Amino acid sequence: KEGIPTHYVQEINDRDTFVKKVEIVPLEVIIRNVAAGHFTLRMGVPEGTEFKTPILEFSYKNDDLHDPFINHYYALALGLATQEEIDTITKYAFKINEVLKKILLDANIRLIDFKVExxxxxxxxxxxxxxxxxDTCRFWDATTGAHLDKDLFRRNLGGEADAYQEVMKRLLG
Incomplete structure (x- = not known):
């Protein structure tokens, strides 16, 4: 609907979905709108700092290497993606960010960051x-700043099931 082609074909039931067969590009694509998570440690920026512009990051999708942070020159040099593919991925990632931010803000949720492939x-x-x-995004309540995402689990705060249900309730009514 928003001009971003996806692998989604059809939902079969609550557990199964038909998707198009793809070869995964071995890049994790992260968009950050607000400082959180590893970024705060790596860059020494206080959590919650809003960026003047969204940040695009790439990680090399390799579990043995713990998905190291790379730039597009690494991706090109290692043959992980072509320049045309990187340009397309970048365009889609920023468009996803724009669309998600609006949808979520309408549900009183801030999109802090997200990872897609x-x-x-x-x-x-x-x-x-x-x-x-x-599980793939950081969502904070737009009014209270409460976490509604994976950080509840990562930080052993509990309540992730309730938070996920809250996100679903806000988005689906």
Missing amino acids: FGRLSDGTIILADEISP
């Missing part, structure tokens, strides 16, 4: 091939 169809077309959920 992209895939190549058999013809080479780049499409979004990932979920968008409280």
Whole structure:
């Protein structure tokens, strides 16, 4: 609907979904709107600092190496993606950010950051091939700043199931 092609085809039931077969581009794509998580440690910026412009980051999708932070020159040099693919991924990632921020703010939720992955169809077309959920995003209540995301689990704060239900309730009514 928003001009971002995805792997989604059809929901079968509560547990199963048909998706298009893709070859995953081995890049994790992160968009940050507000300082949080590893960024605050790496850059020494206080959590909650709003950026003047969103930040785009790439990580090399490699579990053995713990998904190291890379830039697009690494991706090109290692043959992980072409310049055209990186340009498309970048365009889609910023568009996803724009769309999600509006949808979430309408539900009184701030989009702090998120991670997505992209895939190549058999013809080479780049499409979004990932979920968008409280497990792959940081969501904060826009009024209170309360976490509604994976950090409740990561920080052993508890209440993640209730927070995820709250996100669903706000988005789906």
